[in-house]
Amino acid sequence: MVVTASTCRTETVFDYSWKHVVSAYWNRYPNPSSTHVLTEDTIKREVRDGKLYSRRLLSKTNPVPKWGARFYNNVPVKIVEDSVLDPVKKTFTTFTRNLGMKKIMKVDEIVVYSEQKDGRTLAVRRAYISSQVFGFSRAIRAFGIERFKANGNKASSGFNYVLRRMFPQHQMAATSTPTTTSQQSTQPAVTTSASTQYSDTAVAVNHSSTNSNSSSSKTEALKRTAKIGYEFCKCHASKITQLFSVRN
Structure with missing residues (x-):
């Protein structure tokens, strides 16, 4: 049997360094935007060839559309997450897949977090969604793509929430650099003004x-x-x- 998979790709830029993003990743839950994530447990973690390999087990739940209720109930689904952290290349890659309901909808997701030249972090998310339900696979895949996009926006919002809480000063640093420069550029003007006032006072x-x-x-x-x-x-x-x- 040939199973057709639908794919989706999204990109998100975080205004935080790669080091901060990786540190915050292990503390993403709970957050207000990810209430569908119920539990998370680290199963295994080891260092090989200078890279950190981790495996975690998560349980998530999402509401299903009315037409999907005939296929499965809205019960928590187990998700396994494997990740590889490369501190030399400064990349952090996660691989997630659902363990339950795979015949109905199987979702394989790959996310790569990499450092950018401007110091920020780019997250590229790719999802491969497939279904084995005869006659409904296309509708289920389309639903999975829309759900992936919606959950991606929520995940980014929740991740930013955690980053702001963990590194409140760093977020301002990314946006306040122009302000600081502006303040420095106006400094001579203030000095000149003060000198002018001093000169005027001396003349007086x-x-x-x-x-x-x-x-x-x-x-x-x-x-x-x-x-x-x-x-x-x-x-x-x-x-x-x-x-x-x-x-x-």
């Missing part, structure tokens, strides 16, 4: 000092003039008295 002080010196000079001149007048009046006091006496 000099101007005030000039005015003060001018006023002081005028005061000294008036004092000298008054002193000369006083000496003149003192020397000619008798003559001035005689003059006023004659007029009276």
